[in-house]
Amino acid sequence: AYRVWFHPLASVPGPRLAGLTYWYESYYELLHRGLGGQYTFKIQRLHEEYGPIVRINPGEVHIDDPCFYSQLYTYRDGFDKPEHLKWRFGSPSALFSTPGHHIHKVRRSAQDPFFTKSRILKLAPEIQVKADKMCRRLAKDFSDQQIPPTSLPNSLSTGTLEFLDHSMFESPFVKAIRGFKDIAHPCTQFPWLARIFASLPSWVVRIIQPSMSCVMDFQDEMRLLVRTAQAEVNQHAPDEKDIKTDRTIFHGILRSDLPKEELEVEILKDHAVSLIGAGIASAQWTLTVAFYHIISNKEIACRLKDELETSMPDEDNIMSLEKLMQLPYLMSCVEEGLRLACGQMTRSPRIPKKPMQYGKHFLPPDTLISMDTWHMHHNSALFPDSFAFVPERWLDQPLSPAMYQSRPLRYYMVSFGKGTRHCIGMNLAYAEITIGLASLIRRFEWELWETSHADVEVVRDLIAPEVVKTSKGVRMLVRLGK
Numbered sequence: 106a107y108r109v110w111f112h113p114l115a116s117v118p119g120p121r122l123a124g125l126t127y128w129y130e131s132y133y134e135l136l137h138r139g140l141g142g143q144y145t146f147k148i149q150r151l152h153e154e155y156g157p158i159v160r161i162n163p164g165e166v167h168i169d170d171p172c173f174y175s176q177l178y179t180y181r182d183g184f185d186k187p188e189h190l191k192w193r194f195g196s197p198s199a200l201f202s203t204p205g206h207h208i209h210k211v212r213r214s215a216q217d218p219f220f221t222k223s224r225i226l227k228l229a230p231e232i233q234v235k236a237d238k239m240c241r242r243l244a245k246d247f248s249d250q251q252i253p254p255t256s257l258p259n260s261l262s263t264g265t266l267e268f269l270d271h272s273m274f275e276s277p278f279v280k281a282i283r284g285f286k287d288i289a290h291p292c293t294q295f296p297w298l299a300r301i302f303a304s305l306p307s308w309v310v311r312i313i314q315p316s317m318s319c320v321m322d323f324q325d326e327m328r329l330l331v332r333t334a335q336a337e338v339n340q341h342a343p344d345e346k347d348i349k350t351d352r353t354i355f356h357g358i359l360r361s362d363l364p365k366e367e368l369e370v371e372i373l374k375d376h377a378v379s380l381i382g383a384g385i386a387s388a389q390w391t392l393t394v395a396f397y398h399i400i401s402n403k404e405i406a407c408r409l410k411d412e413l414e415t416s417m418p419d420e421d422n423i424m425s426l427e428k429l430m431q432l433p434y435l436m437s438c439v440e441e442g443l444r445l446a447c448g449q450m451t452r453s454p455r456i457p458k459k460p461m462q463y464g465k466h467f468l469p470p471d472t473l474i475s476m477d478t479w480h481m482h483h484n485s486a487l488f489p490d491s492f493a494f495v496p497e498r499w500l501d502q503p504l505s506p507a508m509y510q511s512r513p514l515r516y517y518m519v520s521f522g523k524g525t526r527h528c529i530g531m532n533l534a535y536a537e538i539t540i541g542l543a544s545l546i547r548r549f550e551w552e553l554w555e556t557s558h559a560d561v562e563v564v565r566d567l568i569a570p571e572v573v574k575t576s577k578g579v580r581m582l583v584r585l586g587k
């Protein structure tokens with residue numbers, strides 16, 4: 106009775122059942138359509154019925170209004186994230202899992218310097234080396250064969266060349282990420298489940314939940330990586346410059362001014378898991394979506410190829426990232442890929458400490474308020490025919506319609522989120538996707554193989570190439586012929 110009639114959110118529109126019980130959300134996230142991961146799409150239908158603000162569970166409202174995005178995901182006041190999401194990906198101390206704004210700020214300040222634009226521009230030649238190696242392997246071993254292109258981007262994303270040597274570019278990391286995705290929804294709905302998994306010895310978890318084995322292996326590998334960095338840093342005085350101790354972001358964090366408790370192995374292991382996991386999954390999916398749409402549309406493919414051939418007559422010399430980023434059609438394809446891939450599709454709740462107002466609705470402090478990329482990127486006023494891949498919509502720096510204040514259209518592209526918790530890897534992701542697309546399209550001819558639009562359709566939230574594969578039983582295959 107309290108939740109339905111007397112709760113401060115009781116007057117916010119929405120289905121009565123959603124205001125009454127969290128089981129409403131759990132049903133859509135775990136069971137609906139036999140897939141789970143459906144609440145994002147259900148919320149879209151609820152907005153059609155109830156308007157731009159909907160109460161989606163007893164303590165949370167969802168807003169579908171592009172103008173409100175920057176108010177919620179703000180750079181000015183950092184908001185907390187809900188405590189129960191901390192366990193979602195089994196890395197409770199990772200940046201995106203950290204609930205409190207203040208501790209998040211401390212952790213983030215140690216990692217930010219590694220992802221600045223200038224740092225990534227310096228790193229770009231290394232990414233190009235990987236892209237070159239990937240292309241050489243394609244030319245040598247896969248000419249005129251089918252390959253699943255979802256595997257290609259892994260090679261660029263992980264910061265290691267080792268994957269490029271795996272058959273079909275298959276990688277153990279990708280299996281681990283799939284494992285995380287399998288448990289993410291159950292662990293969001295029942296956070297105690299993740300805590301139980303975390304407290305059990307790993308051999309017990311492996312027996313009761315075999316799909317977690319690769320996750321555990323991945324975590325062990327990350328612990329080892331952190332311990333190695335610790336040992337190398339401890340061998341040198343803090344002010345000593347040494348090539349070995351500048352090798353990875355973890356060497357850098359260990360040499361930062363973070364308080365001692367922030368440098369514990371388990372915390373750094375969580376950062377490692379999240380940086381590599383987030384880095385692989387989203388960039389891989391975005392490149393896959395862009396790649397599919399480009400090769401499935403002859404006009405787009407020809408226009409892009411023309412631009413690349415004109416600017417790089419010698420295919421062996423892909424131009425620098427800085428110059429690639431000045432190619433208008435290539436960058437429009439990158440933007441459109443990012444828009445359609447949607448990044449992290451699920452809503453990202455924030456907890457303002459001060460009251461907020463949305464229209465006539467007063468939202469008291471500590472209310473969970475959320476928005477998501479899916480609703481932003483499929484807003485038909487901003488992005489007409491929003492499910493179509495139209496790079497042209499990004500050419501010549503377009504503006505949004507007057508109802509959205511005629512701002513640059515890019516203002517409403519939120520693949521990387523906004524505010525104090527926006528994606529730390531944004532510059533790296535742009536670099537990987539741009540270099541990846543330019544190298545693959547400039548150097549080869551591609552043809553779709555037993556692949557249709559359904560193979561890149563999102564059927565479940567939380568990003569989904571593997572989910573699409575398993576749920577539909579098909580893979581996106583292309584044939585390579587130089």
Ligand code: HEM
Pocket residue numbers: 200201202213379380381383384385387388391447448449453519520521522525526527528529530531533534
């Ligand atoms: C196309 C590629 C990518 C997309 C679409 C993407 C998307 C996002 C989004 C939307 C967020 C905000 C999540 C939230 O509001 O809670 C985020 C956060 C994050 N991303 Fe990415 N990401 C991408 C690539 C990367 C890469 C390459 C890395 C790693 C280097 C990375 C690491 C992170 C981390 C660590 C966070 C948490 C930041 C924080 O809470 O301060 N991401 N990402």
